[in-house]
Amino acid sequence: MAQPGLPIEALPAWALLNGIAFPHVKVANIEGKGFGVVRDGELKPEVPLMTVPNSLVLNVQTVDEYAKEDKNFKQLLGAVGHHLVLASKTHQAPVGVSNPWTEYIKFLPKTVLVPTLWTEDERLLLRGTSLESAVNAKMTAITAEFDAVREAASSLPIWNDILWPYEDGNSSASLRRWILLDALYRSRVLELPKSGESMVPCIDMINHSTRASAYYDENAKDEVVLLPRPDSSISPGEEVTISYGDAKPAAEMLFSYGFIDPEATVESLVLPLEPFEDDPLAKAKLFAFKDLPKVLVARDKGSSAVSWNSPFAYLMCVNEEDGLDFRVLQDSVGGRQLRVFWREEDVTDRIGDFETLIQNYEISTLIKLRVVTVVQERLQQQLERAQSFADLASLPIGDVDLMRDECRQAASLLRRIETDLLEVVIDDLEKERRMLLADENVVAYLGSMETAESDLVGEEASNEPDDFS
Numbered sequence: 001m002a003q004p005g006l007p008i009e010a011l012p013a014w015a016l017l018n019g020i021a022f023p024h025v026k027v028a029n030i031e032g033k034g035f036g037v038v039r040d041g042e043l044k045p046e047v048p049l050m051t052v053p054n055s056l057v058l059n060v061q062t063v064d065e066y067a068k069e070d071k072n073f074k075q076l077l078g079a080v081g082h083h084l085v086l087a088s089k090t091h092q093a094p095v096g097v098s099n100p101w102t103e104y105i106k107f108l109p110k111t112v113l114v115p116t117l118w119t120e121d122e123r124l125l126l127r128g129t130s131l132e133s134a135v136n137a138k139m140t141a142i143t144a145e146f147d148a149v150r151e152a153a154s155s156l157p158i159w160n161d162i163l164w165p166y167e168d169g170n171s172s173a174s175l176r177r178w179i180l181l182d183a184l185y186r187s188r189v190l191e192l193p194k195s196g197e198s199m200v201p202c203i204d205m206i207n208h209s210t211r212a213s214a215y216y217d218e219n220a221k222d223e224v225v226l227l228p229r230p231d232s233s234i235s236p237g238e239e240v241t242i243s244y245g246d247a248k249p250a251a252e253m254l255f256s257y258g259f260i261d262p263e264a265t266v267e268s269l270v271l272p273l274e275p276f277e278d279d280p281l282a283k284a285k286l287f288a289f290k291d292l293p294k295v296l297v298a299r300d301k302g303s304s305a306v307s308w309n310s311p312f313a314y315l316m317c318v319n320e321e322d323g324l325d326f327r328v329l330q331d332s333v334g335g336r337q338l339r340v341f342w343r344e345e346d347v348t349d350r351i352g353d354f355e356t357l358i359q360n361y362e363i364s365t366l367i368k369l370r371v372v373t374v375v376q377e378r379l380q381q382q383l384e385r386a387q388s389f390a391d392l393a394s395l396p397i398g399d400v401d402l403m404r405d406e407c408r409q410a411a412s413l414l415r416r417i418e419t420d421l422l423e424v425v426i427d428d429l430e431k432e433r434r435m436l437l438a439d440e441n442v443v444a445y446l447g448s449m450e451t452a453e454s455d456l457v458g459e460e461a462s463n464e465p466d467d468f469s
């Protein structure tokens with residue numbers, strides 16, 4: 001059952017009733033961005049642009065508090081956990097205590113342009129971009145999460161009919177609502193300085209800009225306030241904006257918010273890395289690394305400076321013969337722990353810092369050469385994939401005309417940003433690789449390898465008669 005919407009004109013009355021003050025701004029339609037907040041009247045430096053009482057903030061702690069008041073909700077929360085931070089508190093339920101969010105959610109958009117809400121054909125447009133595998137993985141995870149929550153709630157009949165009404169005799173409509181809630185959460189959640197990840201009504205109506213004119217904070221009364229940036233001036237009628245994160249990759253912006261900011265000052269890209277298939281230490285490396293193995297590349301659009309970073313590539317490129325060792329040790333309470341050693345020193349807590357750990361050893365340039373080669377090959381592989389799907393005709397899409405222009409434009413902008421970035425970083429890595437190849441330690445090592453190989457060939461040649469005999 002879709003939530004009935006409320007006209008945005010009703011928002012000021014809802015805000016007044018719930019103690020939200022925004023005397024000098026109003027919520028309005030902003031072309032291409034849905035709703036947004038614009039200056040309305042004189043600004044007074046001592047008065048925040050918006051003030052939202054702490055009682056309206058929705059996060060894990062406030063959901064726990066709410067569960068204390070409502071035994072039905074407590075039962076549900078006990079069964080399914082905090083997946084329901086937004087879902088349960090905002091539905092219009094004939095059970096449970098109604099709250100301001102039950103109304104507020106009716107002001108929120110009915111869809112968000114994030115790829116999890118694109119059609120299957122639209123998602124094909126992301127082939128060859130860094131979002132291809134991320135979106136597939138998210139769709140699998142969110143479907144599994146939905147199934148798990150439904151299963152857990154199935155023993156609570158009072159909630160079953162409310163949360164999962166079977167429309168058209170199947171559960172796809174309910175799954176879509178779940179995906180929409182996930183999208184609303186990800187595109188509107190704020191990282192508050194004291195309360196952490198939270199949903200804040202009205203402040204979540206503010207759009208993003210690289211040249212943001214405002215920021216949010218929590219004051220001494222734990223209210224969430226929207227304040228003008230000291231270096232900004234907001235003219236009457238002008239949109240008030242905040243920054244959703246200036247250094248976020250275009251892919252992350254599209255994934256979480258459904259748009260890419262063409263004015264972003266930094267372009268970046270994150271790609272997953274896999275250990276070498278024939279590395280006998282591959283499993284141990286993955287286990288001990290703990291974080292996701294990846295490579296990050298970035299370019300500052302102003303200075304054109306290029307950078308890359310991949311702690312896992314360093315770990316990939318050090319081996320037993322270089323001085324890497326894994327040992328299983330017994331801890332003081334009888335448990336067993338995998339510890340990582342580099343040249344006899346326990347470096348378990350510095351596993352993400354092999355770039356520094358190798359620094360003072362002769363072998364460091366050689367390892368760096370391996371790392372640069374690994375990263376360059378990974379980027380080259382991604383570039384070739386991005387280029388091979390650049391033409392719509394190469395995609396197994398049904399009817400291109402059924403796809404929304406916004407999705408086509410966003411996917412094509414993402415592909416262009418990623419392709420350009422990959423090309424410049426690959427060039428840069430090639431220069432670095434050539435320099436490393438000219439390093440005296442590397443030349444000496446490669447020379448010794450050649451000698452060893454030709455000795456081996458010589459030995460093999462002399463063994464030939466033996467083999468024949």
Ligand SMILES: C[S@@+](CC[C@H](N)C(=O)[O-])C[C@H]1O[C@@H](n2cnc3c(N)ncnc32)[C@H](O)[C@@H]1O
Pocket residue numbers: 032033034035036108109112113187188204205206207208209256257258259261
């Ligand atoms: C926190 S909400 C902001 C309010 C939202 N515009 C609305 O109508 O409710 C974030 C969403 O606003 C839109 N948005 C924010 N900044 C934008 C921008 N610079 N360009 C395009 N869309 C933007 C995106 O849809 C994003 O997912």
